[in-house]
Amino acid sequence: xxxxxxxxxxxxxxxxxxxxxxxxxxxxxxxxxxxxxxxxxxxxxxxxxxxxxxxxxxxxxxxxxxxxxxxxxxxxxxxxxxxxxxxxxxxxxxxxxxxxxxxxxxxxxxxxxxxxxxxxxxxxxxxxxxxxxxxxxxxxxxxxxxxxxx
Ligand SMILES: [Zn+2]
Numbered sequence: 199x200x201x202x203x204x205x206x207x208x209x210x211x212x213x214x215x216x217x218x219x220x221x222x223x224x225x226x227x228x229x230x231x232x233x234x235x236x237x238x239x240x241x242x243x244x245x246x247x248x249x250x251x252x253x254x255x256x257x258x259x260x261x262x263x264x265x266x267x268x269x270x271x272x273x274x275x276x277x278x279x280x281x282x283x284x285x286x287x288x289x290x291x292x293x294x295x296x297x298x299x300x301x302x303x304x305x306x307x308x309x310x311x312x313x314x315x316x317x318x319x320x321x322x323x324x325x326x327x328x329x330x331x332x333x334x335x336x337x338x339x340x341x342x343x344x345x346x347x348x
Contacts, residue, residue, distance in 0.1 A: 210313040212324065221297055222306045228290035232283045239279035246272035285342035292339045293324065301333035 209217070216224045250269045256262045298305050308326040316323050316338065324337040 212313050213310040216308070216310040221308045221310075225290055225294050225297075225306065228286055232286035232290065235279045235283040235286065239276045239283060242272045242275040242279060246276060289339055289342055293337055296337040296339075297326070299328040299331060299333050300335055302328060302331040304328060304330050
């Protein structure tokens with residue numbers, strides 16, 4: 199909020215999210231969020247299997263078709279939830295691995311300054327400052343998907 203007034207452009211959602219409650223809080227929230235998607239995926243897989251059970255023994259063709267559709271939908275949800283799980287977890291871990299200050303070796307005591315694209319569209323750069331010794335360094339992370347919210 200303080201920085202937004204000084205910058206030409208407002209902080210990116212990732213910078214805002216990291217600075218809102220601190221890096222460690224953001225990181226543990228991301229892990230919890232990713233495992234929430236993992237649990238959703240497992241739940242949808244169980245649903246798919248439960249719906250599929252005995253589907254071909256049904257005499258009613260419409261009911262059979264409807265249950266097959268529900269199974270397919272549940273499996274799609276499983277795939278989507280697990281894809282989200284991987285994306286969110288990978289980004290949190292990739293940023294987390296680089297969140298050690300090069301100067302004082304403190305982990306996770308960072309303030310995010312700016313987020314910017316790199317020459318390679320596959321990566322983005324997050325400039326951070328150590329809240330203990332004020333050392334500034336870039337963290338580079340892979341763009342898993344544009345749909346991964348901060
Ligand atoms: Zn430091």
